[in-house]
Amino acid sequence: MKITICAVGRLRKGPEHELIADYLARFEKAGRGLGLGAAQLIEVEDKKGLGQEVEAQLLSRAIPDGAVLVTLDERGSLLSSPEFAQKLGTWRDSARDVCFVLGGADGIAPELRAKADFSISFGKMVWPHMLARVMLSEQIYRAGQILAGTPYHRV
Numbered sequence: 001m002k003i004t005i006c007a008v009g010r011l012r013k014g015p016e017h018e019l020i021a022d023y024l025a026r027f028e029k030a031g032r033g034l035g036l037g038a039a040q041l042i043e044v045e046d047k048k049g050l051g052q053e054v055e056a057q058l059l060s061r062a063i064p065d066g067a068v069l070v071t072l073d074e075r076g077s078l079l080s081s082p083e084f085a086q087k088l089g090t091w092r093d094s095a096r097d098v099c100f101v102l103g104g105a106d107g108i109a110p111e112l113r114a115k116a117d118f119s120i121s122f123g124k125m126v127w128p129h130m131l132a133r134v135m136l137s138e139q140i141y142r143a144g145q146i147l148a149g150t151p152y153h154r155v
């Protein structure tokens with residue numbers, strides 16, 4: 001199983017960048033034995049700032065064929081971390097790759113949102129896209145730890 005995070009906008013080198021790299025590297029290391037594979041971040045950039053539709057085209061090109069499409073959206077489903085881990089485990093067991101998509105300042109274009117197999121919310125509040133990326137990376141790592149049965153996740 002391969003996990004891809006497709007996000008609008010390039011992060012400058014800095015703490016968010018380092019956190020994402022760290023969580024995804026830790027996920028890959030821990031996930032190998034669980035059949036979870038690796039997780040990679042693909043950043044797409046609409047240099048001319050043409051808006052949602054152009055961003056949606058760039059995102060669509062980056063989404064791997066056949067992957068389960070999961071949008072990150074404040075209007076999506078609220079999941080606990082164990083519920084998210086269970087979902088990831090189900091996608092792994094069905095031998096599907098998973099692609100998480102995060103929008104830019106205006107969010108994800110409605111046409112792309114309509115194609116999603118599932119949508120996840122980190123709550124009703126809107127988070128800056130760079131923080132949402134860090135939060136997702138941590139939740140992917142946490143899900144791997146939950147599936148591995150380690151004590152990382154404590155309620």
Ligand SMILES: C[S@@+](CC[C@H](N)C(=O)[O-])C[C@H]1O[C@@H](n2cnc3c(N)ncnc32)[C@H](O)[C@@H]1O
Pocket residue numbers: 071072073074075101102103104105106107108120121122123124125126127128129132
């Ligand atoms: C600054 S937000 C854009 C929000 C904008 N109101 C919209 O129209 O969707 C950038 C991206 O961060 C992610 N994001 C922000 N807050 C989120 C939340 N509460 N739950 C899930 N994803 C969120 C989404 O992928 C969103 O497209």
